[in-house]
Amino acid sequence: MPQSAITAPVPAQSTYQNRVAEYWNAERNPVNLELGRIDDLYHHHYGIGDAQWSVLDETDPDRRRDRLTAELHRLEHAQAELLASHLGPLDSGDRVFDAGCGRGGGSVVAHLRYGCSADGVTLSTQQAEFANEQARARGIDAKVRYHHRNMLDTGFATGAYAASWNNESTMYVELDLLFAEHARLLRRGGRYVVITGCYNDTYGQASREVSLINAHYICDIHPRSAYFRAMARNRLVPVHVEDLTQATIPYWELRKKAEHLVTGIEDTFLTAYKNGSFQYLLIAADRV
Amino acid sequence: MPQSAITAPVPAQSTYQNRVAEYWNAERNPVNLELGRIDDLYHHHYGIGDAQWSVLDETDPDRRRDRLTAELHRLEHAQAELLASHLGPLDSGDRVFDAGCGRGGGSVVAHLRYGCSADGVTLSTQQAEFANEQARARGIDAKVRYHHRNMLDTGFATGAYAASWNNESTMYVELDLLFAEHARLLRRGGRYVVITGCYNDTYGQASREVSLINAHYICDIHPRSAYFRAMARNRLVPVHVEDLTQATIPYWELRKKAEHLVTGIEDTFLTAYKNGSFQYLLIAADRV
Amino acid sequence: MPQSAITAPVPAQSTYQNRVAEYWNAERNPVNLELGRIDDLYHHHYGIGDAQWSVLDETDPDRRRDRLTAELHRLEHAQAELLASHLGPLDSGDRVFDAGCGRGGGSVVAHLRYGCSADGVTLSTQQAEFANEQARARGIDAKVRYHHRNMLDTGFATGAYAASWNNESTMYVELDLLFAEHARLLRRGGRYVVITGCYNDTYGQASREVSLINAHYICDIHPRSAYFRAMARNRLVPVHVEDLTQATIPYWELRKKAEHLVTGIEDTFLTAYKNGSFQYLLIAADRV
Amino acid sequence: MPQSAITAPVPAQSTYQNRVAEYWNAERNPVNLELGRIDDLYHHHYGIGDAQWSVLDETDPDRRRDRLTAELHRLEHAQAELLASHLGPLDSGDRVFDAGCGRGGGSVVAHLRYGCSADGVTLSTQQAEFANEQARARGIDAKVRYHHRNMLDTGFATGAYAASWNNESTMYVELDLLFAEHARLLRRGGRYVVITGCYNDTYGQASREVSLINAHYICDIHPRSAYFRAMARNRLVPVHVEDLTQATIPYWELRKKAEHLVTGIEDTFLTAYKNGSFQYLLIAADRV
């Protein structure tokens, strides 16, 4: 893919968006890079499922470290597969849209699963370049492409996509603008999937822990209600909603033991999940 | 419970509501009555889960009939338990509201599970009387009561309920009026659960099969989208959504073999589920 | 008109729309074809006005049949003229849009009355071809054209139409999408007219009879309220609303006596009109 | 009726409402009083229908004057009867609400037609007293009562009315507040009727003539679209809409010849009706 495709003009961004782009252009967290190196699937999200706690019993420091890294990657990959499993059925003639693609792992997962083409977008030129490099190395760059674009205003063709998703990237944008763009891009009957951390309206307003997570990532976590209101306004109709909070806690419990990977936000996530103010949610919806 | 409680003045009803009440006052379908007699849990809804197909191999006509009846009841009960499992946690000090209670099975299930008090309402005086009689026989009439009232305008106290539900009764009413009443009755943080057949907006407008079901029951099945739009307008925020379509098909396949129980609508349901125009859906939502 | 114009690409349709198209591609009801043959005006709607009951006194079977056919056609034509009378004033330089044109009668009526150009659209290729053939035979194919297109997404030019209408075709679509397209196509001050069967919110939800009509035609009759809500959202302002229910009953009473034309739905219509659950309504509105 | 009922506390009014009340407390236009004296039906609205132009040929000045007065009253009465004809069916057990009752003619017309009870409200204590005096004189004060109250906040019982109307009184209030109160007062299935001058959105914004009428009466004429939008938000569904503009022009043509009755606004009305910027409209709607 020619470099120019990455750097096609991005519509004027807000200061906020520039700051987010700077953050991700500079980001080199081991928890993202070291896990990705295992099988060249670079995820930028958290994991789900029961952890193999025995890795903590490993006494050799290097092996403990490697096994911890591998186990966390396994849990993150399980999350990516769960999301992808809700996109289908799709075939190799279909096209999917990965909104907030990070270093590109999700699009690769979808392509490998369904054979479909994928377009990922990110505000970070570094991430787009990295992800395209990975696609070239894997020999799938004819079908999987990453773009430095604004997910709210992609410039992609109306109705061209059979499925689309956000994997932990909705907290950077206004949901009404985002879902309007997904609704525009998806064909009638297309499927949209989101996995996200949301704050829990049942608890009340955003808790201190939620605000600390916002400060950590420069993001703006939405209440759960906001997702359903914005979907209702944009012809996205939920068909499957699943509270993954309990399923993600093992990932965080394990991660806080991985000294070589922690970013410092681990306890805040665990407190937020456990005091009921924060939820890890999957929504699959149809474009009607 | 004194008779007067059942027949407290019901606000003026529409002609449509009178016709629905007449239908249920007169209804004596074996599929409702014979199943209920097994353990005095009278459900008015369909079943879910894998069926024991071996009951069809039974050669003795009476035993075949009894085993079929029991198996269908088992599947219906599984549905009631699934719904009830989403109402909690609740304790004996809590009160729940059963909107469209039919002959009362759902309220009994909730009471047995949590010890909570329950108020069921139905447009049918016959159903309310029958259900109260059952509660008296079971000795739980101090905690479980049925009322001849309009679920859109119950007259019950604001914020008095910890949980509420509709089990296949939303297709008789306008959702905005219904959810406004649930939102009024539920305390902050209360849980609402609905299991319903809805038509699938992904398919398009209501299919011929959906209209035949409407004609059969004098009901007006809503599109899936209508549930999420009306919830969004009434402070009910989904937390779990599950497509039970595949799970309910065995029930219908088995039921069409039960000559003593069929009502004639079985094939229409099966066609509607299989051609994608109709879905069996559970939504659990929080009152925020 | 070249064949290609009929078969220009129709945007992806829902399964529901495909099923409706199949229905009308296969439809050969005598009540549509035999009436149309009288003067080559093929209507696909019902009639209004007082019937000449004396046709039933005719004792010669052939003449009775012919006179019944002619009388029903006269009533249907009166309906078409009533609708057309609300479109004006128009002149030969104006263009009108016939949404759901069936076999084309309405566009011919409008053209003959005002000299205007007309574009009719239908999901059925059979109907579009048939109607274009009629226009050619009449020598008006330069001004009256029929297209195989989706009325929700015609691809026609914005603001190009002085008037538009739906004659009993709104029950196949979502009203918000439909009226958005009419509002887009009409010039400022343009006129929109609809004649439709709607269910009566005063009665309540859809009655059994309304559902049987839905099942018969694979349609999805809207409540009366839905028309006014959707118009209010789409800059269509009513200026004339007329309840044609009493005016259409003679047509149905007569039709049920015409053994060679009945489709079997006649009694259901009559019951629905008479029990107050169904109305035959004309709305004329201005595009502001 | 005791005096106290008239002067029951009116909720705090705006300065605008006080000014309107002062206007009507002071108003003694011959066109209202002289016409009313004929048969003690005091209307405060305009007339409809064909005029007997021969009254203008009368050469005796006194007889000309009397015949003109009588003819205008006949046309105003025809309007009141048209409105009342859309309220039914009603019987003597029903109650109706006359919003902006003026000197009370409309409530008397409805009572005489249906035998129903009526409550009229007006901001003017003078009008309420005058109207109650008339009811006493007629011996119908047990069934027809007038109140000095705000039509936006009557304090009357919810759902107590079978029908209600505004006869040329909607231009003094916000329609959303007004229709919310009508919707609250009407029982399910109740009928609301309005006759009003509205400005025509098809023409554009309010014309100079519309503004001059506003200035004359201290009122604020709404666009036609506003009625349908506000009804759509308040569960009032139109069933009959009729443009009375042509039907009211004879009244105005005749009135401008009646030197003893003219108020000076006659030519402005005629110009407004004829240039298309203003319409005289009847809407009958159901409370659903």
Next chain:
Amino acid sequence: MPQSAITAPVPAQSTYQNRVAEYWNAERNPVNLELGRIDDLYHHHYGIGDAQWSVLDETDPDRRRDRLTAELHRLEHAQAELLASHLGPLDSGDRVFDAGCGRGGGSVVAHLRYGCSADGVTLSTQQAEFANEQARARGIDAKVRYHHRNMLDTGFATGAYAASWNNESTMYVELDLLFAEHARLLRRGGRYVVITGCYNDTYGQASREVSLINAHYICDIHPRSAYFRAMARNRLVPVHVEDLTQATIPYWELRKKAEHLVTGIEDTFLTAYKNGSFQYLLIAADRV
């Protein structure tokens, strides 16, 4: 600027808009023309700030007249500068949009202050030609251009403007259509400013004085609330709101003494401002 640019096709206008255009094509009020001649800045709005009352003490009639003219122009110019001061910061690379530009003074003020380019639109061909002639005479016609266009549908490029405004021109249009067009034209973060007379919802509906002003100018003054509602729907977020009512009264007090300039509406404005029914308001808002 070529003549053709002025007369580019204006989308079909309503009768109302045509009448407004005729009014302004014919308008030659001294209060607009004589003031403009002083320094070739032709404003079409009112003034603000404390007046130098000493001009009234001038005894020489010609000097009194000249000084009055100059003082009123000074106050009008102060208003234009206040508006312009809220547009910034802007530089010479920016483009601004002047909606309802009249004879062009506001665009010149903005250009002189910031060096930016300006596009003004007016329904009046006379005004557009006059203003372009002024720009040519001033030698700024490469940067400041006036167009005969509809401000609701300019055809200008999306997101091309850094700032835009209406100076007393919003009372001729529907605010939702207007603000949608401003929101479309402004870039993200762009600034919109309006100065307008609005009627005061706190007082109630439009007062008689407001209606007389409407009749005078053929306009349709909006309530204050309408501005904030329409902005909220169109992503325009207020950042500064200032009630200029007291600040504009001196202008009107002085103007009513200027016999050579009065138009006859002066006392009506003063009464309206003083009885609380009318306000002179500035709103500065950000396009988000």
Next chain:
Amino acid sequence: MPQSAITAPVPAQSTYQNRVAEYWNAERNPVNLELGRIDDLYHHHYGIGDAQWSVLDETDPDRRRDRLTAELHRLEHAQAELLASHLGPLDSGDRVFDAGCGRGGGSVVAHLRYGCSADGVTLSTQQAEFANEQARARGIDAKVRYHHRNMLDTGFATGAYAASWNNESTMYVELDLLFAEHARLLRRGGRYVVITGCYNDTYGQASREVSLINAHYICDIHPRSAYFRAMARNRLVPVHVEDLTQATIPYWELRKKAEHLVTGIEDTFLTAYKNGSFQYLLIAADRV
């Protein structure tokens, strides 16, 4: 005031509200207490206006400390007076509502200025008791009362208040619920004033600094747009909006030098104000 009035039953609160109440029950920040002790006016908000920087030149540590305290108190008091100046005109017969009253300073300021009665509410029993004790000590407890209640559901009488406000307390609640309660409590024409920190939609989503402030106070700062949207939905119409960001910066610059008073959040506020992501805003609005 009897103790019982403070502890009247508060409707069930969310976990979030309980946590906020705990925070304020425990809060003993010198910046609130030491400043208040100066004149027994306990403010819980920030200051505005130019600071007397010379206090920093004071070399005697005790005097420096006292002068700094006094100067910050002067700036906070100026803010309270600015807010109060927008409430009027009011007289001693009027009643005002102080939503989120903290230790009560604002209600005292309003009472001293206008002689009006005041009701303050707070979620903190400690604050309510403290404030009532102050009122008793001042001898104004017959007119100024503090209540332990939820500002979203006060139980106070509808329409009983001439003015109301939130001084830096809106970030703890949903604005739609809050403004609905203010609209309910205010009489027609009543005045509402809010001073608040809001995040700036022009900048984008919430910045890291805004999130840190949220984490510090357990609050949930709204975007500026949210205020205007929620007011538009609740009949609150802005009449004065003022960006106080520049006016509050001196307060923060000075406060960060006051070692005995700093809470550690000072630099975050300054960065947020200066990078454009955060604004200090006053809105005065009328209840229409």
